[in-house]
Amino acid sequence: MYDFSYHNPDSVAGAVSAMNKAEDGKFVAGGQTMLPTMKHRLASPSDIIVLGGIAELSGITVDGDSISIGAMTTHAEVAASSDVQAMIPALAALAANIGDPAVRNCGTIGGSVANNDPAADYPAAVIALGATVKTSKREISADDFFTGMFETALEEDELITAISFPKADAAAYMKFENPASRYAIVGVFVAKTGDDVRVGITGATPCAHRGMRLEGVLNSNFSGDALESVEIPVDKMNADIHASAEYRAHLVKVMTRRAVAACS
Template sequence: MYEFSYHKSASVDGAVEAMNKAEDGKFVAGGQTMLPTMKHRLAAPSDIIDLGGIAELVGITVEGDSINIGAMTTHAAVAASGDVQTMIPMLAKLAGNIGDPAVRNRGTIGGSIANNDPAADYPAAVLALGATVKTNKREIAGDDFFTGMFETALADDELITSVSFPKPTAAAYMKFENPASRYAIVGVCVAKTDDGIRVAVTGATPCVHRGKQLEEALKGEFSSAACVGVDVPEDQMNADIHASAEYRAHLVKVMTKRAVDACT
C-alpha cells in the first residue's frame, strides 16, 4: 500500500468534512474491495475516511412495505435479519452468499453499491427491486444510480446513508459464480413488484443493467419457457478467461429461467 492519512469520524457530517479537506480522499466502508486494491497499489488515495464509526449508518428497519438498510450494515447482518428474511427472503439469501463468512462480517451494502463492481451481487437487487438509494444529499432511484463500470451517480463528497427496498410479490436471485473469485460471472435477479416484472443482470456486462427484453417476455407469461426465445445480444457481454461473451449470454437466459422458476 502507498502511504495515506487516516480519518475516522463518528458522524456523516464529519466524514464529509474530512473528504472535502482531502486532496484525493476515499470513503472506506468495510474495505473488502478497497483494501485489496490498495494492497496491490492499484489505488493511491491521499486520505482514507473510515465510515466504520458512524453508528447511524448501521441497522435494518421496516418502514411500511419497505425495508431500510443502513449503508454500513454488513452482509452478515442482512443475511441474518429476521425482518429481511420475512419480507424479502431473496435479499437475505443474496447477502448470505456474497464473498465468504469473514468477508460478510466486514463488507457492507453501502460499500458494495458505491463501488459498483460489474460482478457484484447487491446492484442486481437494487435494480430488480426498484430500491431507493438514500444519501447525505438526496434520494436516488435504483434505476438512476449505476452509471457505468465502477461508476455511480454519487458525487465525490456524497455518501450513501441507507438503501430502501420495497417488498416484492416474489423475487429470486440466481448467481453463476466465477470458480476462482466466487464473484458473479452472471447474476440475474427477477422480481415481481408493484412496478411490474423487473429483471436485473449483473456480471454479464460492464455495468449492472435491466434485462428489458426478458422483462417484456415475462410480462406476457411469467414462466421460464417465456425466456427461451429472448435474444440476449452477445456483443454487449463481458468476455474473459472464465466465460466468453457467448457463454455469458447463454447464462443470462439460464439464470433468468432458474430465477423465474424460483419465484413461482
C-alpha cells in the same frame, strides 16, 4: 500500501467535511475491495475516511412495505436479519452467498453498491427490486444510480446512508459463480410485484442493468418457457478467460429461467 492520512469521523457531516478537505480522499466502508487494492499499491488515496464509527449508517428498519438497510450494515447482518428474511428472503439469501465469511462480516451493502463492481451481487437486487439509494445529499432511484463500470451517480463528496427496498410479492436471485473468485459471472435477480416484473442482471456486462427484453416477455407471461424467444445481445456481454460473451449471453437466459422458476 502507500502512506495516507486516516480519518474516523462519528457523523456523516464529519465524513463529508473530511472528504472535502482531502486532496484525493476515499470513503472506506467495509474495505473489502479498497484495502486489497491499496495493499497491492494499485490505489494511493491521500486520505481514507473510515465510516465504521458513524452510528447513523447502521441498522435495518421496516417502514410499511419497504425495508431500509443502513449503508454500513454488513452482508452477514443482512443475511441474518429476520426482518429481511421475512420481507425479501431473496435479498437475505443473496447476502448470505457473497464472498466468504470474512468478507461477509466486514463488507457492507453501502460499500458494495457504491463500488459498483461489474460482478457484485447487490446491484442486481437494487435494480430488480426498484430500491431507492439514500445518500448524504438526496435520494436516487435504482434505475438512475448505476452509470457505468465502477461508476455511479454519486458525487465525490456524497455517500450512501441507506438503501430502501420495497417488498416484492416474489423474488429470487440466481448466481452463476466464477469458479475462482466466486463473484458472479452472471447473476440474475427477478422480482415480481403485482403484474410488474423487474429483472436485474450483474456480471454479464460492464455495469449491472435492467433486463428490459426479459422483463418485456415476463410481464405478459411469467414463465421460463416465455424466455426462449428473447435475444440476448452477445456483443454487449463481458468476455474473459472464465466465460466468453456467447456463454454469458446463454447464462443470462438460464439464470433468468431458474430465478423465474424459484419465484413461482
